[in-house]
Amino acid sequence: MSELILERLFKPVIREIQNLSKEGRELKITPGTIGITTLIRCPQQAKLRLLYPEMKPDTLEIDDGYLHEKITKQAILNVYPKNTLIEPAVPENPIEVENVLIQGHPDVVIEGKKAIIAIEIKCMNFLPGYRLPSQHEKFIYGEDAKRLIIPEQYIIQARAQKYLLSLKADKQVIQYLFIKALIKINGRMKKYYVIRQVEDALREEEIRFYARKHATQSSPIWDWECAYCTFNQEGLCEKAVKPAPRLLLPETLPEDVRNAIERLQELRREMKDLESYLKKALYGKKVIITKDGKEREIGWVAREVARWDVEGIIKKLGIKSAQYLMVNWRRTRQLEEALREETESLREMQTVIDFKI
Numbered sequence: 001m002s003e004l005i006l007e008r009l010f011k012p013v014i015r016e017i018q019n020l021s022k023e024g025r026e027l028k029i030t031p032g033t034i035g036i037t038t039l040i041r042c043p044q045q046a047k048l049r050l051l052y053p054e055m056k057p058d059t060l061e062i063d064d065g066y067l068h069e070k071i072t073k074q075a076i077l078n079v080y081p082k083n084t085l086i087e088p089a090v091p092e093n094p095i096e097v098e099n100v101l102i103q104g105h106p107d108v109v110i111e112g113k114k115a116i117i118a119i120e121i122k123c124m125n126f127l128p129g130y131r132l133p134s135q136h137e138k139f140i141y142g143e144d145a146k147r148l149i150i151p152e153q154y155i156i157q158a159r160a161q162k163y164l165l166s167l168k169a170d171k172q173v174i175q176y177l178f179i180k181a182l183i184k185i186n187g188r189m190k191k192y193y194v195i196r197q198v199e200d201a202l203r204e205e206e207i208r209f210y211a212r213k214h215a216t217q218s219s220p221i222w223d224w225e226c227a228y229c230t231f232n233q234e235g236l237c238e239k240a241v242k243p244a245p246r247l248l249l250p251e252t253l254p255e256d257v258r259n260a261i262e263r264l265q266e267l268r269r270e271m272k273d274l275e276s277y278l279k280k281a282l283y284g285k286k287v288i289i290t291k292d293g294k295e296r297e298i299g300w301v302a303r304e305v306a307r308w309d310v311e312g313i314i315k316k317l318g319i320k321s322a323q324y325l326m327v328n329w330r331r332t333r334q335l336e337e338a339l340r341e342e343t344e345s346l347r348e349m350q351t352v353i354d355f356k357i
């Protein structure tokens with residue numbers, strides 16, 4: 001089947017999966033209020049969402065998350081049809097904190113006789129953990145779930161929902177995170193449901209902190225936000241920041257992260273040994289190999305390198321040259337166009353032979 005037919009056949013199917021995953025997701029947001037997800041995320045994102053309503057994060061992980069959420073909500077409704085509310089507005093009237101109107105929408109709320117049970121539903125690619133016992137059915141809970149490293153923003157979100165639910169509740173509020181994730185136990189990756197109880201509600205001063213940040217600042221709350229932000233990827237945000245690296249002690253890292261670092265170092269050492277062996281074995285030779293359907297040369301491969309006469313370029317282009325001197329090789333064509341027939345006199349081509357693998 002040609003690529004064109006395959007594209008025509010599957011593209012609409014993929015689009016439909018996306019539509020189905022998003023179907024029924026529209027929340028009834030009270031105008032002028034913000035939800036918990038917005039409250040604990042970069043305030044600049046909320047402003048840009050108003051400016052560019054068409055910009056929506058679009059990844060398979062998000063589709064998978066929506067689908068998991070949808071089916072889980074339906075399953076809870078089927079099992080507890082009488083007392084279950086899906087994404088109710090909590091509290092009924094938004095609260096005002098630091099001039100910000102806040103109203104949450106917990107994924108699921110089950111009203112019991114003695115307690116209110118709230119559930120936040122999540123789906124993750126991989127959830128690292130440590131010292132997990134090997135015997136598990138399909139779900140991990142209790143003390144074992146505490147040994148999984150759940151992203152902090154999920155915990156904060158659940159604690160914030162618990163805070164809002166507790167404001168008007170006349171019963172105890174029990175808050176859970178219900179996560180579907182790939183987990184590695186005894187070297188084997190498997191999907192599990194994780195049920196993690198979130199004990200403490202957010203404290204009032206914490207809610208105030210997030211509300212104040214939302215009202216007055218434009219910088220991200222989490223270190224990783226800019227790296228995953230659609231507005232950054234599309235070059236629409238001037239406030240994007242690269243987080244300054246923080247110094248951590250290796251022993252404070254989760255076991256999985258430490259194992260991954262060790263394994264990578266081992267692989268690097270192996271790669272170095274193999275490369276120096278191949279440098280000798282292929283000395284003065286090159287081979288064409290096929291990788292991912294493409295042919296490429298490996299071994300001792302010649303390539304053309306341009307050495308530019310920078311002073312000559314400045315003389316020729318004057319002040320305009322500054323924009324080229326910052327540029328890397330990807331702008332070579334524009335530089336050649338600007339220099340026109342003088343290109344060759346200002347450039348010396350050399351052939352260098354490197355080892356490539």
Ligand code: SF4
Nearest residue numbers: 042045226229232237
């Ligand atoms: S790029 Fe960073 S600062 Fe800008 S909206 Fe996204 S998260 Fe916020």
